[in-house]
Amino acid sequence: MINLNGLDAARLSLWLHGGGSDGVAGFIGAHAEFRGGNDDNYQPSQYKFDTAINSILTLLGNFLLAPIDAHLRVLGLAIGAHVIILPPGQISMLPLAAAFLPPAPEIERPAEPFGNRWTVSLAPCFEALIAARARNKAWIAGGAKTRLVAALDPVVIRPDPHTGTPQHSRSLCLTAAEDALFRLRDCFSDEPLVLFGVDATAEALLAALPGADMLHFSGHAAFDLVNPRKSHLATAGADPNDVLSVARLVELDDGGRLRLRLAVLSGCETTLSGFNMVEDEFIGLPAAFVQAGAAAVLASHWPVREDAAFLLTRRFYEVLNLAPGPGGEPIFGPAAAAREAARWLRQLTVGELLDLFETVPQPAGADVPAGCAWLDLSEPRGAAHIRPTGGQADPLDPGAPRKLPPQMKTRDPVSPKPTPPRRDPVLGTSGTRLVLQPPADGAPLDLDAKPYANPVHWAAFSLTGV
Structure with a gap:
């Protein structure tokens, strides 16, 4: 049992919705403003969102993840050990692995993200975790193949809300770079099946996925806070109901059930979840993919700039090694690869x-x-x-x-001249x-x-x- 002094429902609500004497910018409000920003208010909304994220990561570290970190070290876990978190209720909406931890000089660790000190993955509930482990074992027993299906930049057509004129979704400019990356990779069992643009329909994906071991989706996604089952990956076409939704995934029958070792969802806000306070588990695209038969899902909490998302997923695939090692665990599995990719991108220089x-x-x-x-x-x-x-x-x-490093032990002198x-x-x-x-x-x-x-x-x- 870990004592989380000061963390209660009121404080969690403050982190999510903002307000209070501390002037905390809530994650949900800042996210909604950032997501809905236009050319006129993009910079202010981005600044507000940046501020909210940095503030929330610090608070998450101080009140939640720092006590957990201390307890893990008391238990004798080696730094870098795999830690699986089952976040209850609203906590599942927050990027827990990124929470800032204070320095731990006794083990020569600097101030760093929780997911840099530990290898972190999430699970919506124990049943989902058990199912994911079973899926991994079945994948190994089936030959540990890595057949990839990639959906890149689906062309989504929707009517303009004011004029009704059909509008095409904004093209993702880096999909050609992603396609080149997939075709250069030598770790896939077969030539990747790449569904590009107008070909990346829900029907094509649902037809291809039962025979795939890995999915990479790079496109637009939407999260519905009121009804999380309507959250979806936006697939190609003009029918707003013909998308890859949470409801559609969890309702797959045995004949269409997924057998994915890994799904990478590089769309906007694919990790965001609703929550069921009765069952105390989160509902969203990652949980839906696990329920539908995926062992692991890498997804995002908010819209990420295309170059950053491309570089992070590129590094993820570069270090990923799903081949089973001793005991059946992957040599360098998805959680370890996600940890390394985030660390690498954070430290990447010009x-x-x-x-x-x-x-x-x-x-x-x-x-x-x-x-x-x-x-x-x-x-x-x-x-x-x-x-x-x-x-x-x-x-x-x-x-x-x-x-x-020496520069972390002392503060640099402040220059008296404005720069x-x-x-x-x-x-x-x-x-x-x-x-x-x-x-x-x-x-x-x-x-x-x-x-x-x-x-x-x-x-x-x-x-x-x-």
Whole structure:
């Protein structure tokens, strides 16, 4: 039994809905404003959401995950051990693995996310966890194949709410880079089946999934807070009811039941869940996929910028090794790969990005600051070299300790002179090209800048299952 002093329903409601004397920005309100933002209020809503996420991750760490961390260490678990959390009720809506932990000098650990100190996955209930473990065993017994079905950028057609004119969904510009990645991978049992654009219909997916071991979905998704069973992946077509919804997944009969070892849902807010206070378990797309026959699901809590989502999932697949090791556990399974991918993206520098991908000429007439670099994310370098990041653990050794670097022990002196605001190292994307920009006019690229250090980029993804 762990004593969670100060954590009660009122405080949890504050984190979710905001208010109170502390001025906490609630996750749900900030998320809704960010998701519904238009060109006029995008920056303010993004700033509010960034602030809410950073505040909530700190509070989650202080009141919930720090006591759990201390208890795990008292139990003698090795740092990096796999921890499965069954979040009750509304807590399931929050990115628990990303909660900030204070330093633990007694074990030479810096302040870091809970999911950096431990390998974390979630489960909606014990029954779902048991089912996920059984699915993994059945997958191993069936030959541990890795047949991939990928749905990339489904073309969704919906009427404009004001004019009724059919409107196509915004095209995801990095899907070509994802497609190139899948076709370069040598770990799949067969050539991946890629359903692209208009071909990525619910009917095509439901027909292909029973014969698949892995699913990758990159497109739009929607969460319905009032009726979570209506939450869905937006598949191609003009019929708003012909989507891959929670209800449709859980109602699959034995003939169409999934046998997935892994599903990666790289759409907006695919992890968000409703909750059933009676059964105390969450309802959402990850839980629905587990119930429908998936062993593990990687999904996001909020809309993630395309380049960040692509890079995180790219690293995830790069280190993932589902082959069974001693005892039947994967050599480097989905939870370990998700942990490493988040750590890697958080620490990724501009210099490392330049090492990873080919640079291409700037298009004629491009209106960008001087000194920008254009990287083609569909063209990785032949033997990309990831420069070491100081005292960080080996990416493939989740249990290795990390020493506190000197800069974490003392505060840097505050400069008395005001400095101009630094630009975001990432200017944006154009097709499959990522545009990096210098911190100020006339300056070179800052090779040590970390474009994705903000939690809004790396903290959204959670792993449900095993």
